[in-house]
Amino acid sequence: MASILHLMPDLEPDEMGYIQTLVKPMNEDEARQFASIYRSRRREPMLLLVTTIVGFFGVAGIQRFLTGQIGMGLLYFFTGGLCLIGTIIDLVNHKRLAYEYNVKQADQVIMMMRHGR
Amino acid sequence: MSQLPIVRNYWQQANTWVPLEALLWPVGLVLLASMDPAGVHLFSFCPFSWVLENGCPGCGLGHGIAYLARGEWQAAWAAHPLAAPAVLLLLWRCGSLLYFHRTHSNHLKH
Numbered sequence: 773m774a775s776i777l778h779l780m781p782d783l784e785p786d787e788m789g790y791i792q793t794l795v796k797p798m799n800e801d802e803a804r805q806f807a808s809i810y811r812s813r814r815r816e817p818m819l820l821l822v823t824t825i826v827g828f829f830g831v832a833g834i835q836r837f838l839t840g841q842i843g844m845g846l847l848y849f850f851t852g853g854l855c856l857i858g859t860i861i862d863l864v865n866h867k868r869l870a871y872e873y874n875v876k877q878a879d880q881v882i883m884m885m886r887h888g889r
Numbered sequence: 890m891s892q893l894p895i896v897r898n899y900w901q902q903a904n905t906w907v908p909l910e911a912l913l914w915p916v917g918l919v920l921l922a923s924m925d926p927a928g929v930h931l932f933s934f935c936p937f938s939w940v941l942e943n944g945c946p947g948c949g950l951g952h953g954i955a956y957l958a959r960g961e962w963q964a965a966w967a968a969h970p971l972a973a974p975a976v977l978l979l980l981w982r983c984g985s986l987l988y989f990h991r992t993h994s995n996h997l998k999h
Contacts, residue, residue: 790993843978850971851947855935857917864893864900865910872986875993 774803782809786871787814791878813877815839817870824866827859829884835862839873903996911986914979921951922958950975963966 776788776795783791791810795803815838823834833848853859862869895997903909937945956965965972 778933781967824920841982844982847971847975847978851950851969851975852937852945853947854975855945855947856937861910861913866895867901868904868910872989876989 774800776803776807779803779807784817784867784871787874790875793876794882801884806885809881809884810878813881814874815870816833818867820870824859824862827850827853827858832838832859835866835869838878839869844879908986908990911983911990914983918954918976918979921954926952926955926959926964930998957967 774795776783776791778792780788780794795806798806820835820838823838826832827832827848832851832853833845836842836845836848848854848858851858853862862867898915900909933939935945935948938948945950949969953965953969954976956962956968957972957976962973969975
């Protein structure tokens, strides 16, 4: 039984709650492997916030590309962040966007590790 | 900007019940669809339209969606070519958000 708090103390609280449920049944080695793969794949909420703010001054939608939403990214890019409304929504919503993306990545890492065994 | 953390707090609390982003897109689409696209243009909330002569790349998107709701495909295309893809993408996004919420919401707590 491993604790993610020791391996990745930089996680957001929600995210840590979810990742802990994934890591709990693992032994120390597996948890360490999971943490190193997951760390390289997750996105910092701060990165999404900064790229959202870039949308006010020029290129909109980078935050959507970064979270794997290519369609929404293109839509934001070509419409000035849906006439700024989408950009404002993402400004408030950036933590949730990051959480959503990170949880999906964590699920994928778990799948990869099951296959690699 | 100092209000942002408070807004975000309320936002995150409400988000545990249903993802607000999945509510906002349909509300926006319904509002735009119920707008009269041929009416007189009185006032725009868009700050770009106050400054720039031709507006920003998103100009006409709302009119395009309103025309789509009335089945006037050519007028919608003329207003903004991305109007139809925008509606489809936003609905797709709402669907995937709700699916994510159904499969993962039991781990969200505030």
